[in-house]
Amino acid sequence: MARILVVDDDPDILKFAEKVLTTSSHSVMTATDAMKAMELLNVAHFDLLLSDANMPHYSGFDLVKTLRNDKRFQSMAIAMLTGLRERKDIDRAIRMGVDDYIVKPIDPLLFIKKVEALFKNKPPMEMPEVKFTETSELRHAALMVPGEVVAMSEMGMTLISPHPTPVGTILEINSPIFELIGISPPPVRVISNDRQDHDVRWLVKVTYMGATEAMLQKIRAWVFSKNAHRSRAS
Secondary structure, X not given: OOEEEEEOOOHHHHHHHHHHHHHOOOEEEEEOOHHHHHHHHOOOOOOEEEEOOOOOOOOHXXXXXXXXXXXXXXXXXXXXXXXXXXXXXXXXXXXXXXXXXXXXXXOHHHHHHHHHHXXXXXXXEEOOOOOOOOOOHHHEEEOOOEEEEEEEOOOEEEEEEOOOOOOOOEEOOEOHXXXXXXXXOOOEEEEEEEEOOOOOOEEEEEEEOOOOHHHHHHHHHHHHHOOOOOXXXX
């Protein structure tokens, strides 16, 4: 699973891209302009940025230039997702440092293939997670059915449930973890649901919905306080 930020001033494009990418089990956040994108990039880690070129205030080219001049984002894959087809626009994007140039309208199958190809050259980073022991009180969580929290990162949680939960389902998780962090529990969306071998339980991965930058900062700080470390996936 990779963490992807999609930036576009067209809400229909954002919804479409989010649906296609989450269907492939990726964690997706969206922004409607470059400034909102930078707010998210400053508080959360992303493996891939997909940005439109023409946006109000600051263009996608401005955003890419800013990121490529910042050492924090040197390893992040970046692709343009735009309707601009002229050779001069493609050349400009390449000079700015993009890894790919995806032309709208989006073909879902080709879109996913291009995203996966980007991750072959720049694999997603494994996010810091806090592992909870079987005796830890923090494993207890209430989904729509009884469940357990087994891991948590700044982008989402991993839970064990006795019942399958369809991908895309919006849940509310009642867990003491959020009180400990000092935030209200944000709604979460199920992005994957896998049955465990020789087990009647299901491993459910969820991503936060509507979490503010302040909430993400608190989650990230708490995860790092537990001495969790990030490493590049093989």
